[in-house]
Structure formats: structure tokens, C-alpha cells
Amino acid sequence: MISTVPTPLVPSLVPDLPADWKARYEAIHNIGVICVIFKLRRSVSPHFWVNISEPDLEIPGIIEFTNLRPLGEDTIVYVPYYMPVTHEKFSWPDDVLLKEAFACAQRVNPALEESDIRGTKVARLRYGQPICEPGFAAKIPAVQTPIAGLQIADTCFYYPEDRGIAESVRLGSSMANALGVASPSADRSQPSVAELAVS
Ligand SMILES: Cc1cc2nc3c(=O)[nH]c(=O)nc-3n(C[C@H](O)[C@H](O)[C@H](O)COP(=O)(O)OP(=O)(O)OC[C@H]3O[C@@H](n4cnc5c(N)ncnc54)[C@H](O)[C@@H]3O)c2cc1C
Numbered sequence: 479m480i481s482t483v484p485t486p487l488v489p490s491l492v493p494d495l496p497a498d499w500k501a502r503y504e505a506i507h508n509i510g511v512i513c514v515i516f517k518l519r520r521s522v523s524p525h526f527w528v529n530i531s532e533p534d535l536e537i538p539g540i541i542e543f544t545n546l547r548p549l550g551e552d553t554i555v556y557v558p559y560y561m562p563v564t565h566e567k568f569s570w571p572d573d574v575l576l577k578e579a580f581a582c583a584q585r586v587n588p589a590l591e592e593s594d595i596r597g598t599k600v601a602r603l604r605y606g607q608p609i610c611e612p613g614f615a616a617k618i619p620a621v622q623t624p625i626a627g628l629q630i631a632d633t634c635f636y637y638p639e640d641r642g643i644a645e646s647v648r649l650g651s652s653m654a655n656a657l658g659v660a661s662p663s664a665d666r667s668q669p670s671v672a673e674l675a676v677s
Pocket of ligand 1: 483558603606
């Protein structure tokens, strides 16, 4: 069995784990993220990724996904609000977040009008980004748990790589290989993180 849910959830999902193992999963902290997503008739900019560092603009940037991968006539844009889940903004209602994010998008492209909005979605993730403080590598438990046949990992297990789809697929493939399941997509040219971490 393989678990790739965020590791802070593991102690309650696997109560039979030894206490010191549960403590190691609980010691891995994350910040949350709210993704405010718009489907628009009009592009915000020609760029995929625009970082924003303006004191009066409350967003870290605008990612226009369809500038990387076009999806027809409309454009898909998201604003990632990374923050601790205890931050008061994490509890803001969706409509307030949408209003703030769209006003910022209009500052980037003053031609944008509310009538350009074709759809919206606000998604909240409590475990959006692991916090990797100094010495983090020593905190990561082995992928193979003391329970025979149970492997556990999440995005922080391939530290010092940052979270990413490619690294997650690579680690997931090597976990599957450790179970004896063939994975044609796995890159076998180098030892994987999981092979190094499985004890
Ligand atoms: C805003 C944002 C932007 C990103 N941009 C990029 C990018 O441009 N490029 C890139 O490569 N990576 C990017 N990433 C990182 C990428 O999304 C992650 O690295 C990748 O999704 C990790 O895959 P995963 O399967 O390990 O975890 P996830 O995709 O997070 O999957 C974990 C799954 O566990 C499920 N789950 C949670 N709790 C339970 C439970 N109790 N029981 C059962 N299931 C549960 C969740 O629903 C989820 O489906 C981004 C991440 C964020 C948050």
C-alpha cells in the first residue's frame, strides 16, 4: 500500500504506527494556499507568470495558465495566495478574495472589465507547501514504514527539490517499483529518492 496524502494527516489515518513515527510526521509543517481562479474572455498579459511586488497590490503574482498551454478562446488565470492557515485572510469569503484579485488583475491590464469574467473558482489547500527549515533533510522519515507493505511519502520527501509534478511522479514511480509493480515511465538511469530513502 502507498499513501501520498499530506503527511500531517498520517497519524490519524494510521493509528497503529509507533508513537515516534507519528511524531515525525506531525513535526512536518506546511503553509496553506488559496487559489483564486478566473476564466476570462480577455488576457491579463502575454506572460505565463508575473510576479508582483507592489506595496499596494495584495497579491504575490498572476499566473496565466493558458499562456503556457492554450485551451481555446478563453483564458485561465490564477492568483496564488500562500499564507499560514491561521492568517485571517485564509477565512475571507470567496467573493471578497475574488474582488481583490480581480482589482489587481485590472491594475495589470486596465482594459479588463467585469464583463470579461466567464467563470470563477476559489480553492483552499491547507497543506500547500511544506516548510523546509535548516536541518529539514534529517526530519524526513523513511518512505518504508515499520508496517510491512506500507509506504508513505508526500511532496516534502524529495527535498531538496521543491514540490513539482515531475518530482512527485518520479517518487511515486519508484515507490511503485519498490512494491514490485513495473512502471514504464520511471527513469531508471539514476537511483531514485525513494530507493535511497527506503530502509
Ligand atoms: C498553487 C500551486 C501551484 C503549483 N504550480 C506548479 C507548477 O507550475 N509546476 C509543478 O510542477 N508543480 C506545481 N505545483 C506543485 C504540484 O501541484 C505538486 O507538487 C503536486 O500536485 C504534488 O502531487 P501529489 O500527488 O504528491 O500531491 P497532491 O496533488 O496534493 O495530491 C494529494 C491528494 O491527497 C488527497 N487527500 C488529502 N487528504 C486525504 C485523505 N484524508 N484521504 C484521501 N485522500 C486525501 C487530496 O485530495 C489530493 O488529491 C503547484 C502547487 C500549488 C499548490
